[in-house]
Amino acid sequence: MKVKIRVPSTTANLGPGFDVFGAALSLYNEFEAEYVPNARKTSFILEGEGKKLLPKGEENFVWQSMLETFKVLGEDKYKLENLNIRIKTGIPLNGGLGSSASAIVGGIALANVLCGKELDKSKSQVADIAIKIEGHPDNVVPAVFGGLCACSKDGDGDHRTVLHLPIPKLKAVLCIPSFELRTKRSRQILPKSIGLKDVVFNISRVAMLTVAFCRGDYSLLKQGMQDKVHQLYRGKMIPAMNEVFETAISAGAYGAFLSGSGPAIAAFCNEKEALNVQKAMVKRWKEESISVKSHILDFDTKGVLEI
Incomplete structure (x- = not known):
């Protein structure tokens, strides 16, 4: 039996929605597993x-995620x-x-299909397992469901509510700089507490973003994607982050933000503005002597999918 799964990339937070908002994008990883009953050694191809x-074997x-499932x-x-x-990583x-998040969701989906698709068809159980493994929902939830999602946790329990927002009729321009910023380090730099003024600022921006x-x-995105909870601190490790935001908006983007924990920066814009926004963002980072990879992406609407 051979199983093949596709999982989309995701962009999380969207500015003020720290650990809450996430969107699936049209850049993918593919995962394949074949059960060979009499094999004595796994074939692990990257x-x-x-x-x-990436590691091969038990550390992958x-x-x-397959084992947990x-x-x-x-x-x-x-x-x-x-x-x-x-594993084919795009x-x-x-x-x-x-x-x-893509690897986690892909592993869960592979295991589920191998076991006869025992998890519910709504994908909610896939999401529950993924959140448990990842520790936060903002990337794994859109990777599972696709589209634009918001996720809330009920008190101190494990129950979560996933909200699906209308998928924007926009393009996402992504610029990924050549240096790495590991998620663990990017979380460690965040303060243990946030001042009331900054909390109110973010609540107002989340409201604006949702509207x-x-x-x-989308004219509300320029303000709606502003943030004082995480970007302020992560920006200390990302050269010219705010300047790239401003450059993207000046070139025609509605709003720009740090994608997840970074260092990628994303901007949402109309299709006709996308190429100009991409070129401007790349040029601004090159002024800092930083090379970047860039993509103009659509929003993925399917999430994890057996192919």
């Missing part, structure tokens, strides 16, 4: 962005040595585009 960097996020489903039939696994690693998407009034 392709694409992670070919030389895909296998760890087998435990949830009470399945002990599948062992690593009995599986041929292929999502940049450590760039702020949800590469680890912008629900009404399709």
Whole structure:
């Protein structure tokens, strides 16, 4: 039995929505698993962005997520040595585009299909397992469901509510600089507490951001994507972050923000402005002697998908 899964990249926070907002984008990782009952050694093949960097075997996020899913489903039939696994990574690693979330969701989906699709068809159980593994929902939720999502946690429990917002009729311009900023370090730099003034600032921007998407009034994104909870601190590790924001908006973007924990920067704009925005963002970073990879992406509407 051979299973093949596709999982989209994601951009999280969207400015003020720290650990809440996330969107799925049209850049993908593909994961394949084949069960070979009599095999004595796994075949673990890596392709694409992670070919030389990702671990093979037990330390790989895909296998760890598969193993966790087998435990949830009470399945002990599948062992690593009995599986041929292929991972094709199109999502940049450590760039702020949800590469680890994609691996987690991909592993869960592979295990689920191998076990006869025992998890519910609504994907909510896939999301629950992914959130448990990842620790926060902003990347894994849109990777599971696609589209534009907001996720809330009920008190101190594990129950979460996922809200699906209208998918913007926009392009997402992504610029990923050549340096890495690991998520762990990017979280460590954040303060333990936030001042009341900054909390109120972010609440007002989250309200504005939500209205912008629900009404399709994208003129609100310039203000609605402002943030004082995480970008202020992460920007200390990202040269010219605010200047790139301003450059994108001056070139025609509605709003710009740090994608996830960074260092990628994203901007939302109309299709006709996308190329100008991309060129301007790349040029501004080159002025800092930083090379970047850039993409003009659509919003993914499917989420994790068996192909």
